[in-house]
Every structure is written in structure tokens, then in C-alpha cells.
Ligand SMILES: *[C@@H]1O[C@H](CO)[C@@H](O)[C@H](O)[C@H]1NC(C)=O
Ligand SMILES: *[C@@H]1O[C@H](CO)[C@@H](O)[C@H](O)[C@H]1NC(C)=O
Ligand SMILES: *[C@@H]1O[C@H](CO)[C@@H](O)[C@H](O)[C@H]1NC(C)=O
């Protein structure tokens with residue numbers, strides 16, 4: 001859970017309530033009409049426009065969401081029931097591939113009463129394809145002493161083949177964080193609509209020396225160890241440092257804390273939303289943590305801190321029951337990130353249907369809180385991504401789930417282009433505000449690349465600000481400019497730059513939002529991340545970018561650096577947007593292949609009709 005417990009939020013909420021109900025009345029008429037909120041910049045129309053709402057990212061019809069919570073694929077033996085129910089229960093427009101053996105469930109932190117954090121319940125949606133979603137009633141609400149002050153993030157685990165259970169964090173009457181369990185009321189209900197709280201709650205209390213009772217949350221999915229016992233890890237502050245505390249149980253209800261954490265670090269004071277999973281190097285298939293883990297597998301510990309999701313790769317030492325990272329970096333600025341942009345509180349699950357591991361994260365708005373209240377909605381989830389380990393065992397790779405490709409239409413394709421210094425090529429004939437773009441950049445004369453400086457790794461955003469798209473070097477910057485206004489005043493730039501390191505090359509990928517919008521009061525950083533590039537093995541750098549109105553989600557180098565960003569260009573409302581590939585480096589760049597598509601709108605939590 002991302003605990004946004006800042007008192008000003010509550011204050012602001014009450015101050016804004018009257019404004020909000022005003023807005024809702026207006027909204028009843030038409031939200032996209034031009035309302036000028038900024039007298040100081042009369043050119044910029046109101047942010048209250050449906051054109052900023054994403055068309056195929058996950059979000060509820062209105063209000064606030066944050067963390068994705070337990071996710072799983074239900075594995076009923078009675079597949080028929082599922083399909084009959086889905087077929088007759090959903091809107092006729094519910095489209096996408098049909099599956100015969102299961103439904104994806106997605107739970108999420110949701111405020112039913114407004115577009116800011118507060119009053120959190122567990123929202124619940126179901127899908128057959130991870131793209132089109134049906135919204136159900138909340139699965140968990142604050143109703144018992146052990147969650148009366150909060151029902152926060154947790155995870156689902158499938159017990160004994162097909163019986164799901166969810167362990168989540170509650171806040172008790174003393175505002176201590178405790179762990180609770182719920183089970184489905186009726187396993188024959190294909191949607192698992194209702195969840196029953198155990199009378200054994202709270203299962204786990206924040207007791208023991210050094211444990212901070214207000215920093216004890218976000219249990220992981222359970223896994224079974226070689227002794228046949230279940231395990232979960234919980235994010236905590238222990239003696240002032242960060243820990244993923246380890247608990248064991250025979251029956252998933254009676255839990256005992258193991259005398260050492262799964263892993264801890266004094267590089268920070270608290271980890272939220274730990275995630276622990278097994279991966280095989282070079283195999284883009286996932287592993288089930290509770291099945292036999294093949295030899296050669298590695299383990300990943302992911303944790304949320306510093307506004308982003310970081311991870312370590314290592315091994316799970318079964319004898320000591322601890323996670324042992326391959327490399328320990330004392331400076332947490334150097335830890336690898338799942339995403340170098342706006343992405344937090346992610347959670348992964350093993351998709352037994354397709355044998356892959358899928359990860360999802362939360363992406364917040366980067367306008368102001370009052371803008372969010374005016375819009376009536378805040379927060380999206382990134383596109384679900386397959387996640388696996390690179391064959392070098394050094395980094396995770398991610399790629400949008402293949403199902404998203406079913407939304408593509410109007411393919412535009414260009415081959416064998418060459419971009420010289422200063423060239424700009426417009427990609428036309430698609431909806432540039434709702435698109436999927438895949439480009440390969442082929443490098444020549446790479447040996448002239450500028451030297452790499454390891455100190456840049458400490459602050460990649462600074463490097464992207466300094467070496468921006470207008471600053472020529474030998475190899476790069478080259479890339480894609482999206483959501484460009486007619487006069488180029490507004491634009492969001494995705495670009496690469498190649499540096500020569502000792503035996504290898506280092507690629508800097510940036511997502512520069514600093515000129516993304518003329519609106520005042522937005523958070524517009526230049527996000528960036530580095531990845532290694534092996535010229536012997538590859539001579540192309542790929543870029544995939546999903547543009548979804550106010551979301552720009554990019555995958556560089558085959559998913560080695562991922563960056564999701566939120567942007568609110570005025571041009572999306574006034575005048576429309578364009579898209580270009582460009583090269584501002586002194587050496588030319590070849591584009592053997594460029595493909596772009598418009599993306600259809602997905603049916604995301606629309607009301608049944
Ligand atoms: C749903 O599909 C019907 C028939 O194809 C169409 O007329 C209608 O506009 C669609 N509604 C939405 C909300 O897309
Ligand atoms: C459980 O769900 C099934 C399928 O929806 C339904 O037929 C049955 O009546 C439900 N049982 C109870 C006790 O609600
Ligand atoms: C526990 O965590 C809270 C929230 O960060 C902090 O304010 C408090 O000082 C911590 N308590 C101790 C004993 O460290």
C-alpha cells in the first residue's frame with residue numbers, strides 16, 4: 001500500500017468536497033466542454049476533459065485508485081460455468097479473445113467516494129483477456145475491528161489447487177497495522193463476488209522487539225517451502241531499517257514469524273509492497289513459486305520505496321530461508337528499477353493459463369490534487385506486462401502482454417529509412433493520441449560514441465535533463481516525439497543516446513516531459529534509465545511506445561528500460577497531436593522497420609449495459 005496519510009490530504013478533501021459536488025453537477029451535463037480555469041493563461045482550456053482519460057489502461061469509471069492488490073487467474077474445475085456466466089452477464093460490446101479455463105481477477109485500492117486517497121476499499125474487476133474488464137462490487141470493506149481503520153494492500157494465493165485466499169493489511173482501532181484473511185463465500189460463483197472475513201482475524205499482529213506497528217504491511221502471495229509449510233513476506237520497519245519479514249504456516253491461518261527476515265537492508269527505513277518470485281534466465285516463461293523450482297532458477301525481491309519500484313536478483317537459500325542478492329549495492333540510488341517513470345506498488349502473479357509471470361503497477365496523476373477532484377478521477381494501472389529474466393541473469397525484461405495487440409488497427413509501416421542529423425519524419429495516418437509504435441534503430445559508426453561516466457547512474461534524470469533531445473552527440477539522441485502540438489510548442493520526447501564504456505556500450509533512454517504541456521502546475525520531469533548494449537550480439541535498439549492520451553508507456557532495448565509517464569498536453573483538447581521519429585545525433589541512424597497502429601478503446605470497467 002502506498003500510505004498517503006498526510007494530514008493535508010484530509011484537509012484538502014474537505015475543502016474540496018463542495019467544489020467536487022459542484023463539479024459533479026456540471027459533469028452531469030458534459031465534461032469535455034471548454035472551461036477556462038486558468039485566467040493567467042487563456043490559451044489553455046480546462047483539464048476537465050474526457051480526452052485525458054485513458055482508453056485502454058485500467059481504471060475505474062471514476063474516483064481514486066492506487067495499488068494493484070491480489071491478482072490471480074481463478075482455476076475452477078468447472079470451466080463451463082465460467083463461460084456461460086461471462087457470456088450472458090456482460091455487455092454485448094465486451095470483446096477480446098475468449099478463454100475457456102478461467103477468469104482474471106484484479107483487486108485494487110479504491111476510494112468509492114472521491115478522486116483523492118481516502119475511504120479505501122478493495123475494488124474488484126474480472127476479465128478474460130487482461131484488457132477488457134467488468135467491474136464488480138468491492139471485495140473487502142472496513143467492517144470489523146481488525147480493519148476498521150483501513151483495508152489496505154495484500155495478495156491472493158491459490159491454496160490446494162483451486163481455493164483462493166487473500167491476506168491483506170488492516171488498521172485496527174489503535175491504528176496498528178495487522179494482517180487479515182478473507183476467503184470466497186461461494187466457490188461456485190464464477191466471479192467470486194463475496195469474500196468472508198475469518199473470525200481468526202487479525203492473523204498477524206505487529207509484535208516483537210524493534211517492529212514499528214505503523215510500518216507493517218503489504219503481505220506477498222504465499223509460497224510453499226521444502227518443509228511443506230507456507231510462507232509469506234511482509235514489508236516492515238525493523239529497528240529503523242527496511243525488512244521483508246518472513247512468516248510460516250501449516251494451514252495459511254496460524255502464522256509464526258521466522259526469527260530472521262527474508263531480507264533486510266539498512267539502505268532505507270521501510271519497504272512497501274514487497275514481491276518475491278522465481279525466474280529462469282533467458283526464458284520468457286514464468287514460474288509458479290509453489291511448484292518445484294527448476295535448478296538454475298533465480299529469485300527476485302521487489303520493493304517499493306522512494307516513489308519507485310526497485311528490485312534485486314539473487315538466490316533463495318532454502319537452508320537459511322533467506323534471499324541472498326547476487327550483488328549488494330549500499331547506495332540504493334543504484335538499485336535496478338522495474339520502471340524508471342511513474343510506477344509504484346507493483347505486484348506480480350503467475351498466469352497458469354499462459355505459463356507467464358505478469359506484473360502490474362500503479363501510475364498516479366501528475367496534475368494537482370484539485371485538478372483530480374475537478375476531473376473526478378485519479379490514477380491508472382500500467383498495461384500488464386510479462387516479466388522475465390535476461391539470459392545474462394542481470395536484469396529483468398518486460399513486455400506488454402500480447403493481448404494488448406488485439407486493440408491494434410490501421411497498421412502503418414515504413415522500411416529502410418535513414419535519418420541524418422536533424423532529420424524529422426512524421427508518422428501519419430493513425431490516431432497519434434491512442435497508438436502503439438514499434439521502431440528498430442540500427443546503428444552505424446558506434447565506435448565514435450562518447451565515453452560513459454559511471455557517476456551518471458546516481459541520477460539518471462539529471463543526465464536526461466543535461467543531455468536532452470536538442471544536445472547533439474556522436475551517436476544520439478534519436479527517438480520518437482509524441483503528443484506534439486501543431487507548432488511543436490508541446491511535445492514529449494523518447495530518445496536514446498549511446499555511450500562507450502570499457503568493454504561494452506551503455507544506452508541512456510530518456511522520457512522527457514519538460515515540454516509536454518503548456519499547462520501550469522504539472523509534474524514534468526525527464527525520466528531516464530541506462531542499459532547495457534552488446535554490439536557483438538545486437539546492432540539494433542528497439543523502442544515500443546504505447547500512447548494512451550495522458551499515458552505514454554515505453555519499452556526500450558526489448559524491455560530492458562521501461563518508462564511510463566503521465567502528460568496533459570493542451571493540444572489533446574485543442575487542435576490535435578502529431579508524432580515524429582527524429583535523429584539529432586551527428587552520425588546517421590537507420591530504421592530498418594517502423595510499425596505504428598491506432599489503438600481501439602478497450603471496455604475497461606464500463607457499466608454493464
Ligand atoms: C456497442 O455495440 C453496438 C452494436 O455493435 C453499437 O451500436 C454501440 O454503439 C456500442 N456501444 C459502445 C458503448 O461502444
Ligand atoms: C453459489 O453460486 C452458484 C453459481 O452462481 C449459485 O448457483 C449458487 O446458488 C450459489 N450458492 C449460494 C449458497 O449462494
Ligand atoms: C514508526 O513509524 C512512524 C511512521 O513512519 C514514525 O512516525 C515513528 O517514529 C516510528 N516509530 C518508531 C518507534 O520508530
Ligand SMILES: *[C@@H]1O[C@H](CO)[C@@H](O)[C@H](O)[C@H]1NC(C)=O
Pocket residue numbers: 254255256
Ligand atoms: C500455531 O502454530 C504454532 C507453530 O507451529 C503452534 O505451536 C501453535 O500451537 C499453533 N496454534 C494453534 C492455535 O494451532
Ligand SMILES: *[C@@H]1O[C@H](CO)[C@@H](O)[C@H](O)[C@H]1NC(C)=O
Pocket residue numbers: 266267
Ligand atoms: C548496514 O548494513 C551493512 C551490510 O549488512 C553493514 O556492513 C553496515 O555496517 C550497516 N551500516 C549501518 C550504519 O548499520
Ligand SMILES: *[C@@H]1O[C@H](CO)[C@@H](O)[C@H](O)[C@H]1NC(C)=O
Pocket residue numbers: 004307342343364365366523
Ligand atoms: C505522484 O507521483 C509523483 C511522481 O512520482 C510524486 O511526486 C507525487 O507525490 C505522487 N502523488 C501522490 C499523490 O502520490
Ligand SMILES: *[C@@H]1O[C@H](CO)[C@@H](O)[C@H](O)[C@H]1NC(C)=O
Pocket residue numbers: 422469470471481493582584
Ligand atoms: C533537435 O535539435 C534541434 C536543434 O537543437 C531542436 O530545435 C529540435 O527541437 C531537436 N529535436 C527534438 C525532437 O527535440
